[in-house]
Amino acid sequence: MDKEKYLEVYRHSLAHILAKAVIELYGKDVQYAIGPQIADGFYYDFKLPDGVSVQESDFKKIEDKMREIIKRREDWTVKEVSKQEALDLFKDQKYKTELIKDLPEGEKITIYWTGDDYVDLCRGPHVDNSQELMSAAFEIRSVSGAYWRGDEHNDSLTRIYAYAFPDKKQLKEHKALIKEAKERDHKKIGPQLELFMFDETAPGMPYWLPRGWKVFNALLDFWRGIHEEHGYHEISGPVLSKKELWVTSGHWAHYQDGMFVLEGETDADTYALKPMNCPNAIKVYMNKSRSYRDLPLRINQVDVIHRKEKSGELNGLFRVQMFRQDDAHILVTEDQIGEEIKDIMEIATEIYGTFGLTYKAELSTRPDDYMGDIEVWNQAEADLKDILDKTYGPGNYEINEGDGAFYGPKIDLKMKDALGREWQMGTIQLDFQLPLNFDMKYTAADSSQKRPVMIHRAIFGSMERFIGILIENFKGSFPFWLSPYQVGIVPIREEHNDYAREVEKLLRKNHVRVETDYSEANMKNKIKNFKNFKDPYILVLGDKEKENRTVSINLRGSNKQLNNVPLDTFVAMCNKMNEEHSLDLIEEVPSED
Structure with a gap:
């Protein structure tokens, strides 16, 4: 046994x-x-x-x-x-x-x-x-x-x-x-760090507080930067659409119970909040005639979506009713599938690796009730297996035979956090059905009309859920580049406030998120407050620092201090961590050479 x-x-x-x-x-x-x-x-x-x-x-x-x-x-x-x-x-x-x-x-x-x-x-x-x-x-x-x-x-x-x-x-x-x-529970740490809140008037719909919204946008900026490098085009579409859109997409028949519906007197007056972004991407694709030269067309989107859940299933940021999914929908020709999936896997490796998170892949293949040409399925599955073989080595990923959706095979990305817990995160899904439902076409090189294949793809799964995982993974002590406020400034006495403002202005100019305590509280209480919010660096500014244009630094999670660091050197340290998306704080002053 x-x-x-x-x-x-x-x-x-x-x-x-x-x-x-x-x-x-x-x-x-x-x-x-x-x-x-x-x-x-x-x-x-x-x-x-x-x-x-x-x-x-x-x-x-x-x-x-x-x-x-x-x-x-x-x-x-x-x-x-x-x-x-x-x-x-x-x-x-x-x-x-x-x-x-x-x-x-x-x-x-x-x-x-x-x-x-x-x-x-x-x-x-x-x-x-x-x-x-x-x-x-x-x-x-x-x-x-x-x-x-x-x-x-x-x-x-x-x-x-x-x-x-x-x-x-x-x-x-x-x-x-x-x-x-x-x-590490994000439902405890999040409110303590004033990242997010919930209110009974909107169950399962998080309010992002100022500190949390800074984390959200830092994560989104990182995501956008990578996708711009890979040739994606970001769009935004309606959150509310007529019933007819969801009937065409198939969501009305298969997902209506998970949708928030605004009933009208007739079908033409009935609307629904979108549970998925794919119809938006399809409408953008169909906005004008497309040719093979337009493909692959990579569309990414981080709009708000809504999915109705039972109250007992809601769980902090992990299971919500309103969230933003890091969606991408790529329209490709059949012979472009392999290269496009390879590019998506490279993006996933880069994103997860930035957070020090490991992941594995699972391939789900053609079910008995599949739709479409079996030869297209066979080639798509062969392409996916080839990519996974090259990425992980044969036998180093799981294959779930017959577990794909009826409209296409898929790859699921499962990630492990600091506690060894496994999370279902990214999904790469081939779709032969929606292009058919919407009669999507492109003009091929021989001037014939052909149908593209759609790839649905998410890496985070949802921004909210991923941030919840990051809160628990890092125990609220985010990497420098992701921290709500990266630097807290403590002027020791009132006469040091002008220098504190100068330091603050320079850091903001360099896109460093900074907060300064100009109150009359004593230095220890100011430092303690910033420590409670887990600011990575706390600068203490007194006579010596003001005179020499330096900063003295308290490091998060350590009793170690860096004293009299030249201000320009500290700014360079911050820029380096932001540019490299470093996991670790710089704890030594770089040598001048």
């Missing part, structure tokens, strides 16, 4: 132990629902008797009962039963009964006994005897509310989560990782 399968059996078995423990502690009236294994443990959902609740103070009691059950060394037995037998067995269990009734006729039904007094409806597999769980390292981590089957119209249940690992060392390491992740 491989490691993943072992952990699945191990954790799923412990979920049954948890259910048995809860029943023994809280009585036979407990209704138990489902208890799956998850990435770091398991959970189980219960309907507890009236007046009964599980508090954090109860966690140890439940854990002790679980260990007591494990020490009984009870056998686990499996039995295949008929649908009627299952209904009879679980006649007093509401949720099990509902699950059984929903099973198709003829479906294989198995039940698992743990000892003689606990039975569960389950496909298995499980351990043979609870003694196999003797070395189990588990710990209840939280209790929360949950709706039966995830539907807010159904019963409210109590969900008990637990960590579970093969040994105490792995559990301890995981808890340390979770603690570190909590300390």
Whole structure:
């Protein structure tokens, strides 16, 4: 049994132990629902008797009962039963009964006994005897509310989560990782650093505060610079469009539930906020006649888009209802696909590498219900595989056979952050369908009319989500070039304010983001305030600095100071980090030679 399968059996078995423990502690009236294994443990959902609740103070009691059950060394037995037998067995269990009734006729039904007094409806597999769980390292981590089957119209249940690992060392390491992740939580750090906020009047729609908007625009400027070098043309299009546009694109039929719709008296009066930018790029392409000489036509766009989400699915900047996607839509001839994908991969490598982030690629190929010419598909997939082979080496990327969209194969880019967490980020999607839906054409070299292929492409995925990841990756201590304010200036006394203004003016002239504290607060409090906002450099200006036209520098995250640095030298240091998009602060004064 491989490691993943072992952990699945191990954790799923412990979920049954948890259910048995809860029943023994809280009585036979407990209704138990489902208890799956998850990435770091398991959970189980219960309907507890009236007046009964599980508090954090109860966690140890439940854990002790679980260990007591494990020490009984009870056998686990499996039995295949008929649908009627299952209904009879679980006649007093509401949720099990509902699950059984929903099973198709003829479906294989198995039940698992743990000892003689606990039975569960389950496909298995499980351990043979609870003694196999003797070395189990588990710990209840939280209790929360949950709706039966995830539907807010159904019963409210109590969900008990637990960590579970093969040994105490792995559990301890995981808890340390979770603690570190909590300390990096962008939903905590973002408001502390005054980067963004949310308001109940616009759920899932972030307000970017002045400091956060500076981060956003620094990131956007970086993105724009790279795309200008690669021959992209940035556009902006309407956020609100008539229903007919979304009907033609196919979004109305396949994505209407995820759209914000403004109903009119007729279809002609019905509008929707755009959930995607692709129709904008198509309309720009079709604004005039195109020939093969125009292709590839690279269109990029960072407009606001809206996608309707369930309130329980919203999660800080990671899952929002209003965001800006770093979209690009490239129109190419069929024989240009390979070179264009290669160029996109180079852009992805440059962008992710700037942040010190590693990524891997996954290729999803033609599904059974594909549309278009199979020869075009075969050539497109061959081009994508060739590019990935050259980029990573054969066998060093995953292939998801048959998992592409019906309108084209795709490459997904998955990125790892400082905690080793994997994020689905960029997507490179070939599309043979939308050019057909909109009857897009270009004049070929032989004067015939042909249809272009569309490439949908995003690297960040969304600006908001990527910034959330960066906040957690850097723990709010952004690289110099990305920091909201890069330099904080502290004049020691009022007589140093004029020199502080001179320094501030020079830095702003060199496009360095700077803030100065001219208040009458003492120097230590001024420095502390800038440190709380994680400004990379804090300049302290006094008599000596004013006289010599120098600055003394406090470095972020260090007790180290650079004293009496010539002002022009410091400006050059800042320019260097901005130009190179450096990850690290310069911590030594460059030699004059």
